[in-house]
Amino acid sequence: MTIKWNRESLLIMLTLVAILIGLFYYGNQYFVSPVKEEAATLSTLVENQQAVLSEYTPDEGLYNEYESEYTTTKAYLPIDDATEKAMVTLEQLAGNEKVNISTVSQLSDHELVEGVPNGFVKNTYQADVTSDSAKSLRNLIERLMTEERVWNLTSFSYEKNGEATYSGTFTFELFYYDDLSE
CATH class of the missing domain: 1.20.5 (Single alpha-helices involved in coiled-coils or other helix-helix interfaces)
Known part of the structure; x- marks a missing residue:
């Protein structure tokens, strides 16, 4: 062709x-x-x-130092919310002090903390408690304030109900680091 x-x-x-x-x-x-x-x-x-x-x-010693600092910090400022663990701690401390927890209400969720870098957030809770003695209520608050995780108690009040019982309310904040909020 x-x-x-x-x-x-x-x-x-x-x-x-x-x-x-x-x-x-x-x-x-x-x-x-x-x-x-x-x-x-x-x-x-x-x-x-x-x-x-x-x-x-890379320095293995420096890595180990950072790792140990991280594990130390993780106890009082966890990476995630860890609310369940905090509530179990509250329940155990209240049981040790012979305080009954009536209710725990969450007042705010995932609120940014002012004055610190983004990623640090807090949840605010309110707990209603009863006990046979005012000293038990005060001891519970003292134990929470000396707990390894940071419990920022913003208010605490109690009153006597009748002859042998006291009821109280306290508000607290739990802080944690959330890398998703950056």
């Missing part, structure tokens, strides 16, 4: 060549170039990280 090169076949051939050049340019501009740029950026990033690693070699 032979092609006759007349004007019409020459125009078709030129149109096909122009379309192929256009497709090459479009593919290069929108598909190949962004991938090349990202690869160059990533290779620069890897080179920078390797330079930092060669300059500052």
